[in-house]
Amino acid sequence: MHIPPLKIxxxxxxxxxxxxxxxxxxxxxxxxxxxxxxxLIEEPEDAEALKALKEDIAGFEKxxxxxxxxxxxPFDNMRTVLQTQxxxxxxxxxxxxxxxxxxxxxxxxxxxxxxLTAAYDKYGWKTFDFAKERxxxxxxxxxxxxxxxxxxxxxxxxxxxxxxxxxPRNLADLKKAxxxxxxxGKVPMAVGDxxxxxxxxxxxxALSSTIGGDGMEALFSGEKSWDSPEVxxxxxxxxxxxxxxxxxxxxxxxxYDTSTAMFFSGEAAMIPTGSWLVGEIDDxxxxxxxxxxxxxxxxxxxxxxxxxxxxxxxxxASNKEAAEKLLDFLQSEEHGRWTVENLHTIPPRPMDTxxxxxxxxxxxxxxDTAKVGAGGDFGHNIDVMVSDTLSEAMYDGVQAVLTGxxxxxxxxxxxxxxxxx
Amino acid sequence: MVAxxxxxxxxxxxxxxxxxxxxxxVDFNGFDPTPPWIGLSxxxxxxxxxxxxxxxxxxxxxxxxxxxxxxxxxxGLAVLVWNVRRASVLYRIAFFLPFVLPQVAVGVVWGxxxxxxxxxLNRVLETVGLxxxxxxxxxxxxxxxxxxxxxxxxxxxxxxxxxxxxxxxxVDIDLVDAARLDGANGFQRLRHIILPQIMPVxxxxxxxxxxxxxxxxxxxxxxxxxxxxxxxxxxxxYAYSSAFQLxxxxxxxxxxxxxxxISIPFAVWMNRLQxxxxxxxxxx
Numbered sequence: 001m002h003i004p005p006l007k008i009x010x011x012x013x014x015x016x017x018x019x020x021x022x023x024x025x026x027x028x029x030x031x032x033x034x035x036x037x038x039x040l041i042e043e044p045e046d047a048e049a050l051k052a053l054k055e056d057i058a059g060f061e062k063x064x065x066x067x068x069x070x071x072x073x074p075f076d077n078m079r080t081v082l083q084t085q086x087x088x089x090x091x092x093x094x095x096x097x098x099x100x101x102x103x104x105x106x107x108x109x110x111x112x113x114x115x116l117t118a119a120y121d122k123y124g125w126k127t128f129d130f131a132k133e134r135x136x137x138x139x140x141x142x143x144x145x146x147x148x149x150x151x152x153x154x155x156x157x158x159x160x161x162x163x164x165x166x167x168p169r170n171l172a173d174l175k176k177a178x179x180x181x182x183x184x185g186k187v188p189m190a191v192g193d194x195x196x197x198x199x200x201x202x203x204x205x206a207l208s209s210t211i212g213g214d215g216m217e218a219l220f221s222g223e224k225s226w227d228s229p230e231v232x233x234x235x236x237x238x239x240x241x242x243x244x245x246x247x248x249x250x251x252x253x254x255x256y257d258t259s260t261a262m263f264f265s266g267e268a269a270m271i272p273t274g275s276w277l278v279g280e281i282d283d284x285x286x287x288x289x290x291x292x293x294x295x296x297x298x299x300x301x302x303x304x305x306x307x308x309x310x311x312x313x314x315x316x317a318s319n320k321e322a323a324e325k326l327l328d329f330l331q332s333e334e335h336g337r338w339t340v341e342n343l344h345t346i347p348p349r350p351m352d353t354x355x356x357x358x359x360x361x362x363x364x365x366x367x368d369t370a371k372v373g374a375g376g377d378f379g380h381n382i383d384v385m386v387s388d389t390l391s392e393a394m395y396d397g398v399q400a401v402l403t404g405x406x407x408x409x410x411x412x413x414x415x416x417x418x419x420x421x
Numbered sequence: 422m423v424a425x426x427x428x429x430x431x432x433x434x435x436x437x438x439x440x441x442x443x444x445x446x447v448d449f450n451g452f453d454p455t456p457p458w459i460g461l462s463x464x465x466x467x468x469x470x471x472x473x474x475x476x477x478x479x480x481x482x483x484x485x486x487x488x489x490x491x492x493x494x495x496x497g498l499a500v501l502v503w504n505v506r507r508a509s510v511l512y513r514i515a516f517f518l519p520f521v522l523p524q525v526a527v528g529v530v531w532g533x534x535x536x537x538x539x540x541x542l543n544r545v546l547e548t549v550g551l552x553x554x555x556x557x558x559x560x561x562x563x564x565x566x567x568x569x570x571x572x573x574x575x576x577x578x579x580x581x582x583x584x585x586x587x588x589x590x591x592v593d594i595d596l597v598d599a600a601r602l603d604g605a606n607g608f609q610r611l612r613h614i615i616l617p618q619i620m621p622v623x624x625x626x627x628x629x630x631x632x633x634x635x636x637x638x639x640x641x642x643x644x645x646x647x648x649x650x651x652x653x654x655x656x657x658x659y660a661y662s663s664a665f666q667l668x669x670x671x672x673x674x675x676x677x678x679x680x681x682x683i684s685i686p687f688a689v690w691m692n693r694l695q696x697x698x699x700x701x702x703x704x705x
Binding site: 109193249251392396397399400 | 452453539556559560645646649651665
């Protein structure tokens with residue numbers, strides 16, 4: 001069949017015109033299929049966790065009659081395509097995403113997420129006040145805060161016992177322990193900063209323990225400067241630890257998975273990271289593990305608290321009632337207990353944990369996070385509280401002090417400059 | 422009959438290009454559907470951004486080493502394998518294989534090889550008594566770029582090799598033999614007899630590897646993400662991080678456009694040179 005070239009050109013132009021005329025945002029689900037939802041989550045590291053979550057969601061589907069199609073994306077990909085998906089109208093109805101200003105906050109600003117203030121009243125959803133504040137913008141609540149996480153220092157109790165070391169009670173204790181571990185031929189702290197985000201946690205925990213939760217708030221609000229002596233000292237601390245041989249060789253060459261493998265294999269005695277590692281520790285570590293806040297110069301320090309990703313409803317979701325029902329399920333006491341036992345994640349709300357079937361380490365983490373939720377002093381994970389520009393400056397800055405490319409003072413100055421942008 | 426082609430070019434090239442040109446004059450953050458017009462501000466900022474110049478310097482290093490090394494090694498290997506009869510297919514497969522592997526897989530595997538405590542590069546160095554040279558290759562700002570470059574060269578040599586080997590099949594062997602009888606050594610035969618006969622192919626390969634140096638992104642992104650602290654940042658990775666990590670779509674687009682604009686004169690120059698040589702009757 002011969003089609004005249006002019007017709008082909010006209011057809012192409014028509015397609016182009018049609019594509020160009022899609023300025024409006026269409027509803028994200030098929031209107032005729034009001035009982036189905038698309039639920040997008042970050043790709044979990046453990047495939048078993050995804051399988052378990054899908055099974056749990058299947059229970060909700062059976063009870064509610066709502067079909068939920070769970071899809072996943074790697075975190076980095078999600079960061080780049082989520083907003084495009086939401087804007088196109090072909091994206092998820094419900095999606096799991098962070099609550100910081102550069103995460104959910106940016107989507108709220110762009111009008112891409114649904115206001116849930118009324119839904120909170122309707123369903124009686126409960127969360128810790130500080131967590132609810134993180135998903136509240138201009139007096140309206142837009143999301144459900146994700147799991148509560150703490151960042152601190154895990155240590156191998158066997159290595160500590162073998163070397164006659166007690167749990168560090170301050171920074172001097174930690175240095176003495178690290179010195180003894182290094183002398184015994186082991187890596188004191190499994191620190192990997194190849195991906196750079198780990199550097200954000202290193203700075204967050206050292207700084208939080210030094211200046212406390214209020215001090216961190218003062219940094220975020222601008223009352224305290226990012227080139228203050230405490231920030232410089234926290235950066236310098238990691239540079240000194242690296243020089244002293246307390247970290248693996250060339251930590252900027254070591255990725256996060258390798259650092260955890262070093263800890264699980266007993267090659268390293270401690271690992272500074274977050275409570276999200278508890279599940280893997282329970283599965284992989286063949287020794288008892290302790291978990292403490294990163295020590296402060298004058299005391300035991302405080303845990304750095306943070307929130308993981310929680311569910312949000314797309315502003316373009318066609319079936320908002322079904323989406324709210326899914327959120328109600330995800331927010332339920334029953335699902336919360338299930339996530340603690342199966343995914344080792346902790347919902348940011350008061351819950352009865354007395355008869356949960358969990359490991360001693362997770363029990364301890366549950367107690368610690370309950371204190372955080374009850375208003376105890378806790379630090380902040382910097383990168384979820386600040387702009388992307390400041391986060392990037394921090395990631396690069398910690399790498400720069402570890403490699404000697406910049407001094408702690410230079411990095412602190414660049415943090416200040418980034419905060420002022 | 423060219424209408425379908427024109428339509429495709431319009432849809433897949435001209436329209437995206439026009440869209441990119443629009444974005445460089447506004448301040449689009451990925452969210453605001455009506456971004457404010459900022460004129461040439463992105464270009465002004467780009468010219469004053471020290472990170473851009475650091476990335477550009479890395480691009481230049483990549484272009485020089487990343488273009489010359491595969492050509493030298495690829496041509497050398499092709500000449501060596503040229504007259505091999507036994508197991509010739511085996512050599513071709515062995516040398517070409519790295520090129521067909523996905524860049525992401527290559528980057529991941531070489532990341533393991535370079536790993537400071539468990540990677541085999543350091544282990545080999547320690548085994549042969551060169552343990553003092555062992556280091557965190559991808560985490561050391563002095564070696565990171567060259568370590569990634571080494572991986573890229575390894576992956577590209579196979580492509581250059583196979584193209585040169587095909588071109589060498591058309592070289593007039595009688596001329597090479599005559600030169601040998603006249604006392605020309607190996608280098609002289611390569612320089613004066615072989616290279617002129619494969620010059621168009623040589624220029625084509627040079628063009629491809631050279632332009633690859635301008636647009637390099639994937640292998641660096643996978644292996645170091647531009648780190649540590651920007652030590653391996655090139656314009657491509659900087660454009661990506663600006664656009665998608667800092668949500669500065671317009672600034673990232675401006676960088677991408679600049680990469681394109683810088684590389685066009687080289688492509689045109691190489692193409693003209695290739696055409697000129699073809700008209701002169703030089704080539705395989």
